[in-house]
Amino acid sequence: xxxxxxxxxxxxxxxxxxxxxxxxxxxxxxxxxxxxxxxxxxxxxxxxxxxxxxxxxxxxxxxxxxxxxxxxxxxxxxxxxxxxxxxxxxxxxxxxxxxxxxxxxxxxxxxxxxxxxxxxxxxxxxxxxxxxxxxxxxxxxxxxxxxxxxxxxxxxxxxxxxxxxxxxxxxxxxxxxxxxxxxxxxxxxxxxxxxxxxxxxxxxxxxxxxxxxxxxxxxxxxxxxxxxxxxxxxxxxxxxxxxxxxxxxxxxxxxxxxxxxxxxxxxxxxxxxxxxxxxxxxxxxxxxxxxxxxxxxxxxxxxxxxxxxxxxxxxxxxxxxxxxxxxxxxxxxxxxxxxxxxxxxxxxxxxxxxxxxxxxxxxxxxxxxxxxxxxxxxxxxxxxxxxxxxxxxxxxxxxxxxxxxxxxxxxxxxxxxxxxxxxxxxxxxxxxxxxxxxxxxxxxxxx
Ligand code: NDP
Ligand code: 2IT
Numbered sequence: 001x002x003x004x005x006x007x008x009x010x011x012x013x014x015x016x017x018x019x020x021x022x023x024x025x026x027x028x029x030x031x032x033x034x035x036x037x038x039x040x041x042x043x044x045x046x047x048x049x050x051x052x053x054x055x056x057x058x059x060x061x062x063x064x065x066x067x068x069x070x071x072x073x074x075x076x077x078x079x080x081x082x083x084x085x086x087x088x089x090x091x092x093x094x095x096x097x098x099x100x101x102x103x104x105x106x107x108x109x110x111x112x113x114x115x116x117x118x119x120x121x122x123x124x125x126x127x128x129x130x131x132x133x134x135x136x137x138x139x140x141x142x143x144x145x146x147x148x149x150x151x152x153x154x155x156x157x158x159x160x161x162x163x164x165x166x167x168x169x170x171x172x173x174x175x176x177x178x179x180x181x182x183x184x185x186x187x188x189x190x191x192x193x194x195x196x197x198x199x200x201x202x203x204x205x206x207x208x209x210x211x212x213x214x215x216x217x218x219x220x221x222x223x224x225x226x227x228x229x230x231x232x233x234x235x236x237x238x239x240x241x242x243x244x245x246x247x248x249x250x251x252x253x254x255x256x257x258x259x260x261x262x263x264x265x266x267x268x269x270x271x272x273x274x275x276x277x278x279x280x281x282x283x284x285x286x287x288x289x290x291x292x293x294x295x296x297x298x299x300x301x302x303x304x305x306x307x308x309x310x311x312x313x314x315x316x317x318x319x320x321x322x323x324x325x326x327x328x329x330x331x332x333x334x335x336x337x338x339x340x341x342x343x344x345x346x347x348x349x350x351x352x353x354x355x356x357x358x359x360x361x362x363x364x365x366x367x368x369x370x371x372x373x374x375x376x377x378x379x380x381x382x383x384x385x386x387x388x389x390x391x392x393x394x395x396x397x398x399x400x401x402x403x404x405x406x407x408x409x410x411x412x413x414x415x416x417x418x419x420x421x422x423x424x425x426x427x428x429x430x431x432x433x434x435x436x437x438x439x440x441x442x443x444x445x446x447x
Contacts, residue, residue: 003040007032010051021104023323023348027111028055030352034427035434037419042438048446050438057110059083062103063153065131067146070139079150081129083163084110087440089123090161092376094168096130097175106130108323109168112347113376115433116369119408122380127163129154135170136287147178155183158193160386166195166379169322172242173198173208192386195379204382205394207375210401212246214374215318215345215366216254217405222341222364222425225413231255233340234271236314238262238306239321240283240290243345243372247318249276256316260309263290264321267309270300313337320345331357344368359424370408370429377404 001009014028032051039045065077080103083091093113096105106128114126133146158165167176176196184190190202197203206213216230223229233256237244240261248258257273263283268274268290278296282288294302310317310330317339319326323346331354334342342358343366344350350358358365378401385391392400408429415435416428 003036003046006039006046007036007051010055013052014055018104018107021107023104023108024111026324026352027108027348030348030355030426031111031115031430031434034421034430038431038435044442045438048442050441053441054085054114054437055111057082057084057107058086060103060107061129061154061157065133065146065150065153067142067149069142077131077133077146079129079131079153080106081154081157081163081165082106082110082127083157084126084128085114085437086125087437087444088118089125090159091127091163092117092124092166092379093126093128094130094166094376095171095175095179096128096168097133097135097170098130099132099134101130101132105323109347112369114437115430116373117376117380118433118436119370119411119429120373120377120380120404121407122377122404124376124380127165128168129165130168130171133170135175140174143175144178147175148182151179151182152186155186158183160191160193160383164193164195164379164383166376167242169241172196192383195382197382199391202382202386204378204385204397205392206397206401207378207382208242209246209249210378211243211345211372211375212248212320213250213398214377214401214405215243215247215320215343215371216250217374217402218366218371218409219251219316219318219341219343220254221406221409222343222366226340226364228340229255230316233257233315234259234313235316235318236260236309236312237318237320237345238267238309238325238349239319239346240279241321243375244318244320245276245280245283247320247345248274248279251316251318252276259314260312261290262306262309262321264306265289266291266302266304267306268293268300268302269309269312270297272299274300310334311337315340317342318345319349321349322346323348324351326350326354328353328357330354334358335361335363339363341366343371345372347372355426359426365425367426367429369433370412370425373408374401374405377401
């Protein structure tokens, strides 16, 4: 059987086993479709059933999370942790709290995380977790009680050498604090079991900024290859959460103008460039809709429907909100408006057909696995600091983050060339990540 048929068979099998997991199937298809030349060259992978083993998580945990609201009423949410692959190191990946969370979404994240973490060059396995709990419109004490209940169960499955969760959508510094506090209390161990901790209690400098900063460092390399720099470019950035805010901050610092940002309701457009102090106050402190931005900035306009952001003319587009937010219609508008580069701060924000359109149109495209790996890369640096009980300076961590992003860019570019798709970083990132994990799995035997 040729490599293409073998891959099609693994995809069919995954589809038959979990037909009700569309996001997971999408992520698996996106990776496996690019692996044909590698599988063709290395028959050992097929013999050892590496692909079949990769698409099956090592362990998936689903658990009950009961908590009480401020009025004393009881609630029950569902908690997840999918420990996907530990070939390279302890399971590592974020926790997402959002009402849309289900097993398909957590598995897609966990699967992506395997290759992303491999690309960082650090010894990190892949995992993801979270809950369908919605932190919006909950009081501080409700969020705390939820986090304490969540970790009361999760704590028995994690540890600094076993599984190290972090934040993701709906889980930021506040939630990591409550999770860590309860873990420490139950286990009587102050250890590096979460990343994204506060700077005074084991956190790392730059972790809060890392995904956004790393994304922009990656974009600098993408643009350099097209003979451009960020200076003078107009950028649109979807989302206004952790990733979007720090991507915008670094992009503006390096001379770009961020003309639009969004949230789950709509987007603001401000051709002079967004005022990030206002965005930070609204989203990080007050937790208010982005619509309120125009109250302070009458020069800006607000538009309902967040996907409309992709119809604005810009040189650079950074989807930093959520999966499948940039579809074919959006890709068509971006291409028509002459976009130079698109890089994914979010996980899988661009649909498969949209990715293909952008690549075909010659747009420089940075896939999330590579472009947003600075967050988990810096989490890896936080783990190193925790293990040695040291804390590095901001400048030290930032320079290591830059080196990680450069290394990812170079290894994805090189793998794309080596396996016959020069310039296609989707293929390059998948292949570079896959080879590391697959070789480690071969070395470790049939486990
Ligand atoms: P946050 O919770 O901090 O922010 C999410 C942002 O996205 C919010 O502004 C939210 O709006 C907005 N949003 C949600 N759904 C939509 C939508 N359909 N359209 C437009 N905006 C939307 O999450 P993060 O910034 O941490 O995560 C964003 C993305 O980046 C996710 O895909 C995550 O998996 C990925 N990522 C995160 C990393 C990290 O270190 N945090 C690392 C790598 C990837 P609202 O305020 O209305 O809810
Ligand atoms: O998607 C991601 O890479 C994250 N949410 C960050 C994971 C981490 O462990 O820092």
